[in-house]
Amino acid sequence: MADAEQLRSEVSEMGDVRGGVLRTAVDLARPGVRSPRETRLRLLLARNGLPTPEVNADIFDSRGVFVAEIDLAFARWMVAVEDDGRVHAEDERQFARDADRWAAIRAAGWDHVRVLKHHLRDGGAPAVALARDALVRAGWRPGLSAHVC
Structure with a gap:
């Protein structure tokens, strides 16, 4: 499992899609839900x-x-x-x-x-x-x- 910072880093490295949908999803996610x-x-x-x-x-x-x-x-x-x-x-x-x-x-x-x-x-x-x-x-x-x- 990756934490939010690891996901942000991956999105930065690999690129986002459709106007930042991945970055937005990471920002809206909450651990433990x-x-x-x-x-x-x-x-x-x-x-x-x-x-x-x-x-x-x-x-x-x-x-x-x-x-x-x-x-x-x-x-x-x-x-x-x-x-x-x-x-x-x-x-x-x-x-x-x-x-x-x-x-x-x-x-x-x-x-x-x-x-x-x-x-x-x-x-x-x-x-x-x-x-x-x-x-x-x-x-x-x-x-x-x-x-x-």
Whole structure:
């Protein structure tokens, strides 16, 4: 596996294609992302003026006990955004564990936003609105630096 600097070096040495698409892709990539859907959601939020979230961030409660790993975390505002593909929806025990996890995230003081498939329709406007509303409730205002987590 190559890190971002190694990829940038390779692009510089070998050349880019179609107006810098490789360089742009390296700049947009984040290490540790677990799925293409998470990446699409992160880029959707960023393209719509929201701050840059931390990917796969750990949440701890007030005693320092691990609560959950979050797809996209806006730690400064304690807003957790997750792509919820509902892959476990048919498994009753897994769904119960998920529901307990969601409650634990909220109990740790975080606003938990679950983005479902239907929120990504129409260009993702509903998903952006959910995340934006949670950030505004937490004190973020449009125009603040988009690169502050």
